[in-house]
Structures are given as structure tokens and as C-alpha cells.
Amino acid sequence: MLKSPTTEEAIEKKQASSKKRSTFKLNANDKYFSLLFLGPSLLILGLFVFYPMIKTFYISMFLTNTLGKTSVFAGFSNYAELLTSPDFLNSLVVTLAYVLGVTFFTLAISLLLANLASKKLPGIGIFRTLYSVTMGVSVSVAAIFWLFIFNPSTGFFAIIANALKLTPINWLTDPSNAMWAVIITTVWMNLGFTFLILLGAIESVPQTLYEAASVEGASPRFQFFKITLPMISPTLFFVSTITIIDAFKSFGLIDLITKGGPTNATNMLVYRIYKDAFYSGNYAQASTEAIILTVIIAAFTLLQFKFLEKKVNY
């Protein structure tokens, strides 16, 4: 069972004394209101989250026909089969590579942007706005913009390469390049949001810490690594987990840019679930994959909760 984060405990402690004073007794009135206030949410979550989760797990234990009807109980054999299938393992590796690439570049570039944009210079507000602009870009728009850039014959990169008499890179037809194309597009989309959160964190570092450090003789680089980074490390951790979770769930960009290809080079987990279920009608396998995805996401979410707990303590 999940332990609720310490942040809340702290707040709880803070409010505990006053809460005791106030009207927090068990009474019939509260019971009635709690049903009214929680009812709708519970109904929706029950129907569209808990039921499908259990159902998915249930299906993953069976063999299914193409209509999704369960036939023979299979225990964990679906899992065993999947985890030894080179095709699925390839998907897993591809997904991991993608997640790693996206997370690393999103964080590194956002950190650079946030650090630059935190400087107190005239006109810096303009840059802050410009750097956060990709937050307003949806999957399909991003895909269309970048597809044009990557297009092998008439794309922007190809035109530049031709103009410079270079051989254009086959962005979308070469397996490892296709992976880079998807990573670049995802990172570009992520930048705005991550940048804003990191900027907020950097700005909330007390100015006197930098003043004290500069009086003590610390160079700007030393200050960045010994003050800024440790001070924002909780937020860094937080955005990393968000980025990781989002990357594991990527679907739209894959579907729009590579459709999992070429030769499964970008056939990531969610895309695979979609194709196994809705193209091949292999519901048992898709459900098994869905459960594996859930386990991965849950692990990272737990890590994130753990972070909330640590947060106040540094």
C-alpha cells in the first residue's frame, strides 16, 4: 500500500491542532455529503479505470479469439511467451532507447534554457516566452512541421543538404535515423513545459545563496553546479519522472511520423498494444503488453510519490 507523502503529513500536522478544534466529527451529514461529492468521480474511475484494469489483467491470463472472447486459461504463459519473444524484446529495447534519449535531451536542453533565461537581463521576458512556446503545440501539428523538415526529397533538411551538395540523410527510412527523428520531435515538444518548470525552480532559489557564494569566491560555473543544481534537484527529479512516464506512453508522434517503422525500429510499447489489439485482433497478447506497460508506469509513478515524500527534507 502506498504511504502518503510527507508533504501532506507536514500540512496535516500543521493543521492538526486547528482541525481538532473545528467540526471534524463523524456525523450523518458528512456521510451524506461525501457520497454526493465523491459519487460521480468514483463511478467514472470505477467504470473507466478500475474495471478495465482488472479486465485487462484477466484477459492477459487467457487465450483469446479474434473477437476478444477469452477461450483457454493460460496462466502466466502469455507473459512467459512475450518476455522471450525477440520481437517484443525489440519493442522493449526500442522503447527504452527512446525514453532514455527523450529524457536526457529534454532535461539537458531545458536546463540550459532555464539557466540562461533566469539571468536578470533586459528583455529576458521575451526569451522566456519564446522558449515556452512549444507548450502550445499539439502532437499532430508538431508531426506535420517536422515531417516536412525530415522529408527525404522535399524536406527542409534535404533542401539544405542539396544546396550544400551533401548527401541528404534518410531520416525516416533508415532505422536508427528514424529513432532520432522521433526523439528530436518529442524533445522539441517537451521543451516548453519542462523549461517553464525548471525556470520556476531556479528562480525560487534564494538570491542570498548566490550572493554568499560569490562573496566566498565561487565562480558562476561553481555556483551552477554547487548551488543551482542541488537546490533544484527535487524539481529535476520530478520533471524527469514526468518525462519518463510520458515517453513510455508515446503514441501520437509514432503513429504520425514513422508508424512504428522502418522494420519495427520505432515500434514502441503503446503502438504495439494498439496494433496487436486493433489490427491483429490478438487481445490476449495486447492485454499482456498493457499490463507490462502498467507495471513500468506504476513503478515510475511510485518513484515520483517517493520524491514528494523526500522533497521537504532535501
Place this chain on the structure above:
Amino acid sequence: MAENNKSLPKRILTYVLLIALALVILAPFFIGIWTSFLPTMNIAKGDLFSTNLSFDNYVAAFTKTPILRYLANSFVISTLTMVAQLLFCSMSAYAFVFLKFKGRNILFGLFLVTMMLPFEAQIIPNFQTVKFLGMLDNYSVLIVPFLTSAFGTFMLRQSFKQTPAELKEASDIEGLNHFQFYWNVVLPYNKISMITLGAYSFLGAWNQYLWPMLTTFSNNSRVIQNGLRQLQSEETFNDWRMIQASAAIIVIPTIIVLFIGQHYFKSGLNEGAVK
């Protein structure tokens, strides 16, 4: 970081870096929007610097494609999702903070567990559910599963906890019931968090891709994200500029809204991240 103790060359270097990065980030917009004004002929020849600009692609996007219908669909669905999430998330958050009832902690634990379960992993049974309920290819299929969210409840609960206990006590003395306290005190007091969740849920609904792709098939209910995909697969490559123009039509209003709302969004994000 200390106030303007930087030398001039260092400052210039910083500005050069700032501008260079801004150009790189904005390049896809510039390229996309610029080419959307060019005739397809020029692009095919690799000629990016034509002066032969026109709005033809935009006129085509508006007249030859159902893009306006897609936009309207997306807008209605996102707005309704946002309103519903604001209402239901704030109600359940209120229950978790201000109501005392049996099993409160267990229920809250369930909400937390929900946050760990990706919707992407539940699409198979959910698809069967909405099919069974006859909601396919209808606005309802894109709204009903997202009427509430565990994340929204969690976020508002964190925020509601900051409401001073004195306000609750004063309201008790004044004889406000739970509904009055919720509506007249808690919601206005947590306005910023509500705005943040509103923006978050609107954008979340707006950017939905997989679920609408599975559950809608006609232009009557197709949302913009899938609409663009639809255009891309239907149109021949000759009309690529028109799709580019469509993308520009979509992205410009969202960016304007974002700039206006940026202040709220940023403070809200950080509040959410820190508390």
C-alpha cells in the same frame, strides 16, 4: 547571478546564445508557416525563397477540408471536459479534505493508485465498454471517460489543504453547510489552482490522440488531432502545403491563448510541482 556585474563581452555572448537558441526552437514554426504561403511547385523544386507568396493554401484548407468542423469538435469536447473535471475533481477533493467519513484514507489511496495506471493500457476493455454503451463515433465517447481525473483530484486536494482552518471555523459559526462552504469559500479561495487545472485539462483533452482515433470515424465527431492525420492520409502529396497551412491555422490560436495564460500557468505549475 549577482546584479549586473557582468562585463560587456560576456553580456553580448549571453544574448547571442539566447537568440541562437530561440531561433532553433522557433525554426520549425518559421519553416512550416513560411512554406504554407508558398505554391507547392516551388517546394517540389526545392525553392524555399520564392517571392510568390499567397493565401491560396489557407483558402484551400478552409474550403476544401472539414478543418473548421474538426476545430469546433475539439473545442466543444475540450471545453466540456474541462468544465466537468473542474466540477468533479473539486468535489472529490473537497470530500477528501473537509469531510470526515469511514474509509476516507482507503479511498484516497485508491485515487493515488489510479494515478499509476496509464489510460493507454486500458483501451481494450474501454473500447468494448463504449461500444456496448453505444457511444462510438459520438461526442460522449470523448467526454464521459474523462469527466473526472485522479490527478486533478490529487492536485486540488493539495491546494485545498492550504485553505486556512479559520475560514472553515468562521463558516461553521456563520452556519454555512458543506455545499455553501465549498461554493462560496473553497472554490474562490483556490482560484489559481482551479485555473491551472482548467488549463491542464483543456490542453489534455485537446491533445488526445489515441482514444479519439479508436472511437470516432466520421467528420461529425472527429477531433482536430486526428483530423490532420486524416487529411494527411487522404490528400495526395500535391496538397502538402494545404496541410501545412492547416497546421498553422491550429497552432496560432493555441499559442496566443498560451501567451495570455502563461502567467497563471507558470505559477500554477510550480505550485503543483512544489506542494
Place this chain on the structure above:
Amino acid sequence: MSTILKNVTKQYDQDKKVLDNVSAEIQTGEFFVIVGPSGCGKSTLLRMIAGLTQISEGTIKIEDRVVNDLSPKDRNLTMVFQSYALFPFLSVWDNVAFGLKARKADKADIEKRVNDALKMVNLEELRDRKPRELSGGQRQRVALARAVASDAKICLMDEPLSNLDAQLRIKMRQEIYALQRKLGLTLIYVTHDQVEAMTMADHIMVLNDSKIQQVGTPEEIYQHPANEFVASFFGVPPINILPAQKVSEAILQVNSDFEVTLPHPIAHANVRVGIRPTDMKVVDSDELHANATIKAVEFLGNEKIVHAKMSHGGEVSVIVSSEEVFQPYQNVEITADSEFLLFDVDGKNITNKGAVTHA
């Protein structure tokens, strides 16, 4: 070998000067206190010495070197901040070692200096704690240790005691004073608290309204204040200031309520008189001879403060012995001896005592 401020000015907007033409010399090894009410520019001045704030005009010289354009790290000084500026993610030991590591000091040297500094402020036992696990006074000590560990000979302190409670403040005051003497530091100390200034300083600089009011030793400042502001800033309760007219060559009529004898002739017909609460007398009086009514009496133990309203307007505070009995609304007669200060109508001290008044 000293720190010299010459015509230092700070200006943010065209017409608003935060500091105006400040000049002073701070001797090496002395305890120099900059004091003034909030908003007088004292913190700005300190930050300019540190290099955290740019100087608009004038020069600052440290040990014969103009430092105007030097960055803080090149000025070789240390600073203790009001908020302590401790790094929350570092232990006490690492906080103290921060500056030495930043300057890439020798490992063994860091070890020795940090340990010595912690010993000096009695924090050896807490070396592995994080700042949040410390009390206010302990955090203050960590900040001090950081300054001590540095080999810089100039230490700046910006209201270091203002976040502590009254008792702790007295204790830390003594510790800081002892440390300064022991290490022979040049300590430049900013405070708004006149008691801190009086008790610790070798020299005090009084700032008000962006300008220097006076620089001097505590005795000079208290006994020969340059003007009304300085006179009323030092002393609790503050000096009583009342208007007065010359009625003859030797007699001043104070507030139309009582007369005092002038110690020396003055040119002005209208002046203002400053009398310390200890230099006034209160006696019970009938309605006919009374020139004041008591408003309140504060019992302090060995003495009492009588607050009274003068018949012709204005209020005074008088310190009397605690045996004397006074009641609110009692009619009294208030007088003074020859111990008082004279100010012209602009507030400038015109008392002639052959005293040196700095301006």
C-alpha cells in the same frame, strides 16, 4: 591599510539617490558599525563594499586597491547575511568549507580551518547536521564559522542578529565582539539597532536619508551628536526635544513651560533644546505651578520612566528613581539643569563644548 569610501553614491533612477556622497575611512582591525533606520541605504552601502551592488559614483578602496569593478570573489572578504544564506543541502561542516572549496584551497588546509572555525563557535558536535536541524542561534553560528574559516581579513555583516530572540541576541552580540577581537578582523557591521552599535563599535557611522549624519566613537556620538537626528536615534527612551526662545543673554524659555540657563551665549533667537530623560526632574506640584500632566508611568525595576504631556504641547519622558511615586493625571512641574544640547531650527547641533563634531 584600510577601507576607504570616497564620495560613494548609488542612484537607481534619475532623481532618486539611495546613497548620497558617502565618505569614510575604516581602519584595519576595527569594529565599524553602520547604523540607521530602515531604508536609509545602509544595506546598500554594505552590498557595494561586498561588490554585490554596482557603485554609481565615487570609489571604494580596500587596502590601497580601487575595487569598484572587481567582482565579489576578487575582493577577498566574507559576509554574514541576515538570513544566514546557509545551503540547505549541505551539512554544517560543508557549509563552512564552501568558500574554501570554491577557492580550491588545499585539502588539509580546508580540514584544519573548518575544524578550527567550528571549534571557535562551539559547533564541533553538530558538524554533520543539516541547517534545518539547527536552532536559530546555531544557524547564526554556522554563518559566523563560515566567515571565520575564510582567510579574508574583512568581514561584512548585514543585520546578523535580527532573526534571533532578545536574549540570544545579547549572547551572540558578545560572541561576535569576542571573535572580532580574537581574530583581529576588520568587521563592518550593519544594523538598525542603536544598542548593538553602541555596545560593539569602535566607530559608528550614522546614516539617514541616504546621507551620513555623523561618524564617530560611541561616546562622541552620544555626547556630541552632530544633529537632532543623531541625538534622538541613540538613547532609550530617546532624548526629549522641545522648542525654546532666548529671553535674555543667559536664559532660555523652553516650550513656554520652564527656563534653563544657557552655558554660553548663542546667536539664535529660536532654538531647539535636547534634554536626555536622565537630565530632567519631576516634582509634584499644585495646579498653579504645574507645567505638565503625567500620562503614564513605566516601572523598570531600579528606575521608572514618567511620560508627561507639557502644558504648552509636546511630550517628554523622564527617568526617575523607582522609589518616587507618580500617578497618571497627576499635575507635576518638570525642569532641567544645565545638561542639554542646543540645536538650531534646522536641527544642527550648536552646543559649544569644544567638542569635535564630525559631519
